[in-house]
Amino acid sequence: MTSIRSRLGWGLGVALAVLLGAFGLFIYLFVRHLLYAELDATLHDKARLFAASTEVLDDGAYEFELIEAGLPEYWPGRKAEFVQLWDLEGGVVLRSPSLFGNDLGPMPEAGEAPQYRNVELPDGRDGRKIAFEFAPRAEEGVTLPDPAPRLRLEFAISREAVERTLNRALLGLAGGAAALVLGVLLALWLALRIGLRPLESIARQAASIGPANLGHRFGHHDLPDELQPIVSRLNELLSRLQASFERERRFTADAAHELRTPVAELRALAEVGLLEEHASETDVRAFLADTRAIARHLESLIGGLLALARFSSGRDVVTLTSVDIAALAERAIEGMDLVRIRPDLSLQIDVPQEAEARATEDLASMLIDNLLSNVAAYAAPDSSAVVCMKSEGGHWRLTISNAAPDLTSADLAHLSEPFWRKSAHRGGQQHLGIGLALVSECARLMQVELRWSLSAEGVLTLDALWPAAG
Amino acid sequence: MRVLLIEDSPRLSEYVSRGLRRAGFAVDVALDGEEGQFLADSGEHDVIVLDRLLPGKDGMAILRALRERGSDVHVLMLTAKDTVEDRVAGLQEGADDYLIKPFAFEELLARVQALARRAYGVKKNVLAIGPLAIDLTQRTAARDGELLALRPREYALLEYLALRAGELVTRTDIERHIYDEQAEPMSNVVDSAICSLRKLVDAPGADSLITTRRGQGYVFGIPET
Numbered sequence: 001m002t003s004i005r006s007r008l009g010w011g012l013g014v015a016l017a018v019l020l021g022a023f024g025l026f027i028y029l030f031v032r033h034l035l036y037a038e039l040d041a042t043l044h045d046k047a048r049l050f051a052a053s054t055e056v057l058d059d060g061a062y063e064f065e066l067i068e069a070g071l072p073e074y075w076p077g078r079k080a081e082f083v084q085l086w087d088l089e090g091g092v093v094l095r096s097p098s099l100f101g102n103d104l105g106p107m108p109e110a111g112e113a114p115q116y117r118n119v120e121l122p123d124g125r126d127g128r129k130i131a132f133e134f135a136p137r138a139e140e141g142v143t144l145p146d147p148a149p150r151l152r153l154e155f156a157i158s159r160e161a162v163e164r165t166l167n168r169a170l171l172g173l174a175g176g177a178a179a180l181v182l183g184v185l186l187a188l189w190l191a192l193r194i195g196l197r198p199l200e201s202i203a204r205q206a207a208s209i210g211p212a213n214l215g216h217r218f219g220h221h222d223l224p225d226e227l228q229p230i231v232s233r234l235n236e237l238l239s240r241l242q243a244s245f246e247r248e249r250r251f252t253a254d255a256a257h258e259l260r261t262p263v264a265e266l267r268a269l270a271e272v273g274l275l276e277e278h279a280s281e282t283d284v285r286a287f288l289a290d291t292r293a294i295a296r297h298l299e300s301l302i303g304g305l306l307a308l309a310r311f312s313s314g315r316d317v318v319t320l321t322s323v324d325i326a327a328l329a330e331r332a333i334e335g336m337d338l339v340r341i342r343p344d345l346s347l348q349i350d351v352p353q354e355a356e357a358r359a360t361e362d363l364a365s366m367l368i369d370n371l372l373s374n375v376a377a378y379a380a381p382d383s384s385a386v387v388c389m390k391s392e393g394g395h396w397r398l399t400i401s402n403a404a405p406d407l408t409s410a411d412l413a414h415l416s417e418p419f420w421r422k423s424a425h426r427g428g429q430q431h432l433g434i435g436l437a438l439v440s441e442c443a444r445l446m447q448v449e450l451r452w453s454l455s456a457e458g459v460l461t462l463d464a465l466w467p468a469a470g
Numbered sequence: 471m472r473v474l475l476i477e478d479s480p481r482l483s484e485y486v487s488r489g490l491r492r493a494g495f496a497v498d499v500a501l502d503g504e505e506g507q508f509l510a511d512s513g514e515h516d517v518i519v520l521d522r523l524l525p526g527k528d529g530m531a532i533l534r535a536l537r538e539r540g541s542d543v544h545v546l547m548l549t550a551k552d553t554v555e556d557r558v559a560g561l562q563e564g565a566d567d568y569l570i571k572p573f574a575f576e577e578l579l580a581r582v583q584a585l586a587r588r589a590y591g592v593k594k595n596v597l598a599i600g601p602l603a604i605d606l607t608q609r610t611a612a613r614d615g616e617l618l619a620l621r622p623r624e625y626a627l628l629e630y631l632a633l634r635a636g637e638l639v640t641r642t643d644i645e646r647h648i649y650d651e652q653a654e655p656m657s658n659v660v661d662s663a664i665c666s667l668r669k670l671v672d673a674p675g676a677d678s679l680i681t682t683r684r685g686q687g688y689v690f691g692i693p694e695t
Binding site: 253256257260261263264265266267268269271272273275276290293294 | 479481482485486488489492550551552553570571572573574575576
């Protein structure tokens, strides 16, 4: 029993059956109580009438008017009633003829309050008996002794009519309850079927979703209110999963794509080189120099990819210390030799003597190197570039800007994506395409805030806010 | 056969062109899309090896422009994009073949040769003309079963003439299809090359397989008696 429908069906079915059974039992007992109350009232009236008709004669004997009147109910027959009177010493004063000399039972210990009991009548039928003590009245003109004599009366009548009615009521109730249970179960089944249909539809849709159709979204129409937030959340999760898959797929495709060109170069170089049986030493050295350049490119690419994977895995524990990022920037500018690489660039550098920020030297160097390398690779020809660093309210702001007329503001969101380039071609570039992705990861690890902006004149500016040390 | 290689990787284009030249092809190289389009529009190439992602102008745009212009030059797309969708898109745009980077140079060469043969409606691998048998796959020629020692350009000239056997081939045709931009043919270089080829392919004392039509060009084949 694992389905919600089974659980609900069984749970509700059993609960309803128990409730209906309890209700039926209550009705039965209530009716029984009413019927017996009515029977007891009748019995009481009959017994009281009999008691009232009993007189003490002047000789101390008793007169039983109703018996002596020869009423048929006190004689054997289908409608026979049974009376027995006892004196307080246990002597039988009267047995109605219907008793055929039998007792209705042992002498009752009843007081004046009537006591009722089910008994088996002498003729074998089920009966109901009342017993109470009473003082018979004296015949007119007779003075009763003091204390007046008291008798105990037992009066019994058949309760078959009541039992028959009760049995019919029980049968009716059982039949009604069975029909009601069946009806309720059917209604329950239908209600569950209809009620759980949206859930089953969601389950079917969810089961059909795989990596190939992550674009599927659950429909919101006609969904019960309870499922709306679940479906909204599922759709949101699917969107994130799809974006994640897409990012992963694009990254893998881009990485493969990025590796194909240098591998193709290496293979062409080797295969064409092998065809040249009489290559000169100059040619061989050129082949080897190209091989080394390609290997370096591949090494940088693989190193960058490994760094990206390591940073994004979150396995690296980064301990931030006080690092002079101004010195790092100076070293990076000198090491890269921007002036030689891009003599067309008008470079404006404004870095203070010292700028202590919370960072790690390795990550900070990687961040700054990649930013400057990006400027060297992508700054528009014959344009100007700015590298400056300023203290600003507990932070050091490193600003790097360069002309990037081909970029649009929509491109800013992609700048940190691995292998994203404005132009799709790869072959002629030495740039790896993962520099800004590394910058983004380094910044995240060092809690450096990055802000990209693009002016209307097409100047791309990066502001990196470093928490100042101390 | 003249090939145009449009590839933005300087190293790859250098080594591929070197290998193709070594195999006897005349090769022009363009490192960006705009230059590639300009050279392709000249219509002098038998085969174009076209990278898909190029600076300046995309390879697909170049191909589209060629087909719209009515060019039926054979194009081999060379690219790092390897999905089925990419290949289908390239072929639907009018590429004749598709090769994914990295590739074996031998395979590239074989595909370029196949496309070059198709440019002249030849499907056979061996062309037999008189006593000559020219193996287009092995890039060898034999006379009466004896291999001829041909240099790449001599073989290229022989193959070009053989592919157009029976047709009048002008000097301009030869200059366009056998010599690339790197070569600087002098005015008599074609006559000189034909003269050298005759010495190699013609049997001593027999009529030359290359007939000169004065002022027009050359016809290759068994001379009419």
